[in-house]
Amino acid sequence: MKPKLSCEWLHGCSGCEIALLNSGELLLSLFQQVDIVHFPLLMDHKYTDGAGDDEEVSLPEADIGLVTGGVGLESHHGVLKAMRRQCRILIALGTCAVHGGIPAMRNQWTAGCTMETVFSTATTEAAPVPDAVPALLDRVLSIDEQVRVDVSLPGCPPRPKMIVSVVEALAQQKKLRLPYKSVCETCPTVRTGKGQAVIRRGTAKPEYTPDEPLSRMRCLLEQGLLCMGPVTAGGCGGREVPLCLRSRVPCRGCYGPVHEGGNQLLDMMNALASNGIDYRTIIDRKSLLRFSGAHGRLRPEKKRRGGQQLS
Amino acid sequence: MNWDAKIIAFCCNWCSYAAADLAGISRLQYSGSIRIIRVLCSGMVHPQQVLHALEKGAAGVMIIGCHSGECHYLKGNELALARAEVIADTLEDLGYAKEQFEFTWVSSAEPERLVAAFHRMSARLADLDRDMPVTITGGAWQQNNET
Amino acid sequence: MSQVLTINPITRIEGHARISIHLDEAGRVSDARVEIATLRGFEQFVLGRPAEEIPRIVTRICGICPWMHHLAAIKAIDGCFGISPPPTGNLLRELCQVLAHIHDKILHFFFLAAPDFMLGPESDYSVRNIMGLVRSEPELAVQVVRMRQLAVAMLERFAGKAIHPVAGVVGGFARPMDAEIRRDLLVDGQVLLDFACQSLAFAKERVFSRFIEEMLSLGTVTTGFLGTVDAQGSLRLYDGLLRLMRPEGNFDEFPAGDYHRFLAEHVEPWSYAKMVYAKSWGEGFSLDPDQPRGVYRANTLARINVCDRIATPRAQEELAVFRELFGRPARGTLLYHWARLIELVYACERALELLADERIVEPLVYRAAEPGAGRGIGHVEAPRGTLIHDYTTDENGCITRANLIVGTTHNVAPMQLSVRQAADSLIRNGACDEHILNRIEMAVRAYDP
Ligand code: SF4
Ligand code: SF4
Ligand code: SF4
Ligand code: FES
Numbered sequence: 001m002k003p004k005l006s007c008e009w010l011h012g013c014s015g016c017e018i019a020l021l022n023s024g025e026l027l028l029s030l031f032q033q034v035d036i037v038h039f040p041l042l043m044d045h046k047y048t049d050g051a052g053d054d055e056e057v058s059l060p061e062a063d064i065g066l067v068t069g070g071v072g073l074e075s076h077h078g079v080l081k082a083m084r085r086q087c088r089i090l091i092a093l094g095t096c097a098v099h100g101g102i103p104a105m106r107n108q109w110t111a112g113c114t115m116e117t118v119f120s121t122a123t124t125e126a127a128p129v130p131d132a133v134p135a136l137l138d139r140v141l142s143i144d145e146q147v148r149v150d151v152s153l154p155g156c157p158p159r160p161k162m163i164v165s166v167v168e169a170l171a172q173q174k175k176l177r178l179p180y181k182s183v184c185e186t187c188p189t190v191r192t193g194k195g196q197a198v199i200r201r202g203t204a205k206p207e208y209t210p211d212e213p214l215s216r217m218r219c220l221l222e223q224g225l226l227c228m229g230p231v232t233a234g235g236c237g238g239r240e241v242p243l244c245l246r247s248r249v250p251c252r253g254c255y256g257p258v259h260e261g262g263n264q265l266l267d268m269m270n271a272l273a274s275n276g277i278d279y280r281t282i283i284d285r286k287s288l289l290r291f292s293g294a295h296g297r298l299r300p301e302k303k304r305r306g307g308q309q310l311s
Numbered sequence: 312m313n314w315d316a317k318i319i320a321f322c323c324n325w326c327s328y329a330a331a332d333l334a335g336i337s338r339l340q341y342s343g344s345i346r347i348i349r350v351l352c353s354g355m356v357h358p359q360q361v362l363h364a365l366e367k368g369a370a371g372v373m374i375i376g377c378h379s380g381e382c383h384y385l386k387g388n389e390l391a392l393a394r395a396e397v398i399a400d401t402l403e404d405l406g407y408a409k410e411q412f413e414f415t416w417v418s419s420a421e422p423e424r425l426v427a428a429f430h431r432m433s434a435r436l437a438d439l440d441r442d443m444p445v446t447i448t449g450g451a452w453q454q455n456n457e458t
Numbered sequence: 459m460s461q462v463l464t465i466n467p468i469t470r471i472e473g474h475a476r477i478s479i480h481l482d483e484a485g486r487v488s489d490a491r492v493e494i495a496t497l498r499g500f501e502q503f504v505l506g507r508p509a510e511e512i513p514r515i516v517t518r519i520c521g522i523c524p525w526m527h528h529l530a531a532i533k534a535i536d537g538c539f540g541i542s543p544p545p546t547g548n549l550l551r552e553l554c555q556v557l558a559h560i561h562d563k564i565l566h567f568f569f570l571a572a573p574d575f576m577l578g579p580e581s582d583y584s585v586r587n588i589m590g591l592v593r594s595e596p597e598l599a600v601q602v603v604r605m606r607q608l609a610v611a612m613l614e615r616f617a618g619k620a621i622h623p624v625a626g627v628v629g630g631f632a633r634p635m636d637a638e639i640r641r642d643l644l645v646d647g648q649v650l651l652d653f654a655c656q657s658l659a660f661a662k663e664r665v666f667s668r669f670i671e672e673m674l675s676l677g678t679v680t681t682g683f684l685g686t687v688d689a690q691g692s693l694r695l696y697d698g699l700l701r702l703m704r705p706e707g708n709f710d711e712f713p714a715g716d717y718h719r720f721l722a723e724h725v726e727p728w729s730y731a732k733m734v735y736a737k738s739w740g741e742g743f744s745l746d747p748d749q750p751r752g753v754y755r756a757n758t759l760a761r762i763n764v765c766d767r768i769a770t771p772r773a774q775e776e777l778a779v780f781r782e783l784f785g786r787p788a789r790g791t792l793l794y795h796w797a798r799l800i801e802l803v804y805a806c807e808r809a810l811e812l813l814a815d816e817r818i819v820e821p822l823v824y825r826a827a828e829p830g831a832g833r834g835i836g837h838v839e840a841p842r843g844t845l846i847h848d849y850t851t852d853e854n855g856c857i858t859r860a861n862l863i864v865g866t867t868h869n870v871a872p873m874q875l876s877v878r879q880a881a882d883s884l885i886r887n888g889a890c891d892e893h894i895l896n897r898i899e900m901a902v903r904a905y906d907p
Contacts, residue, residue: 015521
C-alpha cells in the first residue's frame with residue numbers, strides 16, 4: 001500500500017503549497033508514490049460531514065503530515081492537534097510553521113491593537129470589529145510551540161525540489177541530510193574581508209557591471225547593504241546561487257536562523273559589531289526578525305508605569 | 312522582586328570568579344538570587360547565551376570580566392565590551408528591559424566591587440519589577456504546549 | 459426545526475473560508491453566508507517599517523499572487539517617494555505581472571476548477587481533483603503541469619525568485635534582462651500562447667458546451683463590475699484607469715488614486731473579510747438577495763465586461779465570440795472561467811508584445827530613490843480582482859498609515875449573493891446532499907477567491 005499524505009494550512013499564505021505544485025514533473029511522480037488523503041487546496045475532504053455546526057475536526061490517518069503556517073487563530077489549535085494525532089510523521093513546512101514567518105510580525109502588538117488598526121482604515125465603515133469568527137491569538141506561534149514536530153523544513157517558501165525529496169525520502173524510509181549552513185555558503189560574490197563601516201538605507205543599490213557574472217560582484221554586505229546571508233539558513237538556491245542574489249538584491253532572511261534557537265536580530269548585530277560595522281546605522285532593527293518572530297522573539301514593548309525611564 | 316527571580320552572572324575565571332571566592336571567604340553578603348557561571352574569559356560569552364538565560368526566565372544577566380588591559384587572553388574583555396553594547400542595545404527590541412543586563416569589570420582583588428555590582432543589579436531589578444505590571448519571564452505563551 | 463448546514467472548509471480555493479446555510483422550519487433557505495475566517499493584519503505590521511521594505515513583506519499576503527502585491531506596493535512606494543521608473547523598468551515589471559497571471563490561470567482553471575467539469579460535479583470527492591485528473595486524462599494533465607512549470611520557469615529565469623519575488627525595486631527593476639534570456643523567453647512565450655489558445659478551444663468544446671445551462675444559471679446574480687482599461691477602453695492588467703460599471707451597463711472612470719471617493723468597505727461580525735461596495739452609487743450597501751445595493755464584482759468576468767476591446771488580436775477575437783453569446787455585461791457566475799481563459803490568451807499575447815519591445819533589454823532599469831514623506835497609491839489587476847495599496851510615509855520614509863484593498867474582497871459580497879442564489883435554487887424542502895453542497899461550492903470556486 002502506498003504511504004498516505006495529509007496536508008493542512010494554518011496561519012500562512014499558501015505559498016508553501018504553491019511551491020509544492022511548482023515542482024512540476026516531480027509533483028507527478030509524487031502523486032504516483034503517495035496517496036493524498038487530505039489537502040484543502042487540491043481536494044474536497046472536509047472537517048465535518050456538513051450536518052450541524054459540529055466543532056470537532058475529523059481528519060484521516062496518514063503516514064506523513066505536512067503543516068504550513070503558524071498558529072494564529074483559536075481555530076488553529078483543533079486542526080493542528082488533529083493533524084498531530086492522525087499523522088505518524090509531522091513535517092513543519094515553511095518558515096511560518098517553523099519560526100512564525102511574516103504573520104508573526106504582529107507579535108510586536110497585541111491582537112486587539114491589530115484588529116483596531118485593520119478595521120479602522122480610511123475606507124472602512126465605522127462598525128464593531130468582527131466577533132463571530134475564530135478569535136486572533138495574542139501571539140502567532142510556530143507549530144512546535146504547540147505540538148511535537150518530527151521534521152522542520154523552513155523557507156518562505158521552501159525550495160520545491162527539497163519538499164518533494166523530503167516527502168519521498170520519508171515515504172521510502174530513506175535517510176536524507178538537510179542543509180545546515182548559511183546563505184553565504186553558496187553565494188559566489190567576492191569577499192575581501194574589508195567593507196563599509198556603515199549599513200546604508202534599503203533604497204541603495206549594489207554596484208556591479210551588468211555583463212559580469214555574480215562571481216565578480218562584491219559581497220553586498222561589504223558594499224554596505226543589509227544582507228542577512230550570514231545569519232540565515234541556506235538552501236534556497238539548492239547548491240547554486242541563493243535566490244535573491246540572482247536578482248542582485250540582498251537576502252532578508254526568509255529561511256530563518258541557521259541554528260535552531262538562533263536569533264537573527266542578535267546574531268546579525270553581533271556579526272556586524274565583530275566586523276567593525278556600526279550596527280546603529282540600521283534603521284529598523286525589529287525587521288531583522290520579520291521571519292522568526294515566534295518563540296517569543298518578537299513581543300509588544302513593555303509599558304512602564306508612569307512612563308519614566310529608570311536609571 | 313520575585314522571591315524566585317534569578318540573576319545569572321557569567322564570571323571570568325581569572326578575575327570576578329576569584330573575587331566571588333574571596334567574597335565568600337570574607338563573608339560578604341549578597342542576594343541569594345545570584346547564580347554564578349564560571350567562564351574562562353568574558354569574551355567567551357555569546358549574546359545568544361545571555362538571551363537564552365532571559366528566555367528561560369532569568370530576571371537579569373551579568374557578564375563580569377577583567378579590567379581593561381588585564382584580560383588573560385589579551386583582548387577577550389574588549390570583545391566582550393563590543394558584544395555587551397550589542398546586547399544592551401538589542402534587548403529592548405527583543406521585548407526585555409535594558410536594566411536586565413549589565414557588563415562590568417572587576418579584578419580578583421575586589422570582592423567589594425563585585426558585591427556592590429550584585430547589589431546594584433538586584434536593586435535595579437526590584438525597581439523594574441515595581442515599574443512593570445507584568446513579571447518578566449520567558450516562555451509564558453508556551454503553557455498549553457502539548458508535549 | 460431550523461437547521462444549519464456547513465461546508466467547512468471550502469476546498470479547492472486559495473484560502474480559509476466556510477459556508478453556512480440556514481434553513482427555516484419549512485426547509486427553505488433563510489440565510490447563506492461565506493465566512494472568511496482568517497486575518498493576519500498586514501495593515502498593522504507594515505507600520506514603522508522603512509517603505510522600501512514593504513514590497514518584500516506584503517508579498518506574503520498571498521502565495522498564489524505574490525507578484526501582484528509586490529508590484530502594487532512598489533508602485534505605491536514609488537508614489538510616496540515621488541519617483542517614476544525608466545521605461546525598461548516598467549516593461550520588466552509588467553512582463554513579470556503577465557507571466558504571473560499565466561501560471562495562476564492555468565493553476566486555477568485546470569488544478570482547482572476543472573475537476574468539477576471534467577470528472578463531473580457528482581463524482582466522488584476522492585477522485586474529483588487534480589490527482590483524479592492525472593489518472594483519467596494523463597496526457598492532458600502532464601501537459602498542464604508542464605505548461606504551468608514553463609511559465610514559472612520563465613519568471614525565474616530573469617527574476618530569480620518566483621514565489622515571494624524580490625526583483626521589483628522602488629524606482630524600477632533590480633537588474634536588466636540580457637539578450638539571450640529574451641530570445642529564450644520569446645520562444646517559450648509562443649509555446650504558452652499556443653497552449654492558451656488550445657485550452658480555450660478545448661474548454662469550449664469539452665467543458666463549457668456541456669455545462670451551458672449551469673454557466674448561465676448557477677450562482678448568477680445581477681451586480682455591477684470593476685476593472686481596468688486604458689485611454690482607448692482596452693483591457694489592461696498592469697495600469698490604467700479604473701472603470702466601475704453599474705448593473706445597467708453605464709460606468710464611471712477614475713484613476714486609482716481616487717478609489718476612496720468611489721469605494722467603501724462594509725464590516726459584518728461573522729467575517730474577517732471586509733466587503734467592498736460602490737459608495738459612489740449613493741445607495742448604501744445591502745446583501746438582500748432580492749435587492750442588493752452597492753454590490754459589484756471584480757476579477758476576470760468583470761474585466762472582460764468593463765473593457766470595450768482587447769488590444770491583442772486573438773484575445774479580441776475570443777472576446778467578440780463571448781460577447782456574441784452572452785452580451786455585455788455577461789452575468790453568469792460560471793462564465794468567470796470562460797473569461798479567465800480569454801485573459802490567459804491576452805496575457806500570453808501581451809508577454810510576447812513586451813518581449814518584442816526593443817527597450818526591454820536596455821540597461822537603465824531603475825532610478826535612484828530618496829526616502830521621504832509622501833503618500834502613494836498603487837494598483838494592478840490581480841487574478842482575483844483590482845488590487846489597491848495605499849501608504850503614507852513620514853520624513854524618514856517609514857510607513858505611518860496603510861490601507862490595502864485586496865482583489866478577493868471586492869467579490870466577498872457578490873459571493874454571498876451567488877451562494878444564496880445557488881442554495882435557494884438547489885435545496886428543496888431541506889433536502890441536501892454532498893453533490894448539492896459541491897455545486898454550491900462551485901459558485902464560490904468560479905470567483906477563485
Ligand atoms: S512560509 Fe512563506 S510561503 Fe509558506 S505559508 Fe508562510 S508566508 Fe507563505
Ligand atoms: S552577505 Fe550576502 S552578498 Fe555577502 S556573501 Fe553573504 S549572501 Fe552573499
Ligand atoms: S536569499 Fe535569503 S531571503 Fe532570499 S530566498 Fe534565500 S534565504 Fe530567502
Ligand atoms: S580573562 Fe578575564 S575577561 Fe578575558
